[in-house]
Amino acid sequence: MFRRRNHRYEYLMDPECIFILRSGLPRQGPGSDECTEKAYRMLSGLPGHPDILDIGCGTGAQTLVLAELSGGIVDAVDIYLPYLKELERKAKEAGFSGRILPHPASMSSLPVPPGSYDLIWSEGAIYLMGFREGLEYWSRFVRDGGYIVVTGVSWLTGAQSYEARSYWDREYPGMRTVPENVGIIRSLGLYPVGTFVLPESAWWETYYTPLGARVEQMRAEYRDDPDMCAMLDGVDTEIAMYRNHSGEYGSVFYLMQKR
Template sequence: MKTEKQTIHDFDLNIIYDFFSNSERQGPGSPEETLRALSFINGLTEKSKIADIGCGTGGQTMVLGQNTPCEIIGVDAWPDFIDQFNQNARSKNLQNRVKGIVGNMENLPFEEEELDLIWSEGAIYNIGFERGLNEWRKFLKKGGYIAVTENTWFSEERPDEIQDFWQKAYPEIDTIPNKVAQMQKAGYLPIATYVLPETIWTAYYTWQTLRREAFLKKYAGNKAVEKFIDAQRYEAELYYKYKEYYGYVFYIGKKI
């Protein structure tokens, strides 16, 4: 009998958040890739306002803070992440411009046309790519930018094992042309679309491997945690087996 593999969405949020706490990033990415994406954004000044939606502990947000003069608001649902975010901002002396708040990406605390840039690395999937692009658009000024990373198919066809896994984990996963079309349909001019390098995944899964041992010790005997770790291992195995078929893509658009 085939055992149904679990995805991260099948687990207690407390377990997930604890696993990813005290880490610089909660998903694949790097300062270099954040800066590369930022290079496509024009016109930011000290009067500009950026929102980083699903900011986690703010690894990418601090890079934005160190490389722009803007006010930046990080939004995340998990209070411990926001505490760490604000500690990080203080440690980098960015606290006057960079601030984290607890909030829900389905009900953001911004006024219409308040923002010059919306950023979201590895987080828009929580609301869904199309829904996020459509619902967040009203918060952007005309000519404002959105920059998000999204797990994406690289080919029209792929093996059943990886197709089935991601169809269950994230049914909105799609190909690059379809994602770009969704961005354009939502009212943005697509500015840049590019695949992030394999190195971000290697670093992400290497960190996970190191984290797992301590996490299993902390929750020794906890069956739910053991299943969560098994699911994380399986996801990593799938990536290395099928990485030519999918990965993270940066999508950058400008509100028309």
């Protein structure tokens, strides 16, 4: 189990452009404390102090909310060690050092026995494995009666503009509509508890607005680095895409139970 381990943080990988870009931001993806709380309160029958696994936790915006709301222990997994160090600092500051346990691990190779958790949570990260693949793999780590809650960027309309469709077909070809994803949940034998679309403010306030400012700052710092400049251009394109097409896609909370 994670919590019996004695961790020393060491860099598992060289920092990459995208990690550097998102360091120091309030979040590494769209979301808000209010939405995390809303989703948590939609779950019924959790034990008093649930065992929670937060996958792709980043610097832990949602991890802190989960620790506060649940009173339980939250194992927080991410592959990028500086994010985990930042989370460790924030957890200590908030008085949650003993209940938020950061672990460097890959979401596709979790070093825990099956049935370890009452709740698996993942905001903005399941797309890295694929919606079906992530749920299929993670569901083995949930106890019977436990829950999985994820957010994923999803099509909100059946027909999309050429511009949005061709952009996302390149960037995230696995993107589906909400009913399609709910169909996947059912096909895996999980019970869909509910879904809701994050408001646009959850993209702007804690994610794209600070990210856009960071892009501007980094353009000056990295003007002689062509890889970094190309990545910054890509982020600007992504932000402009959302500004122009936010009615067509959004980040969606999916809540499901293992029965």
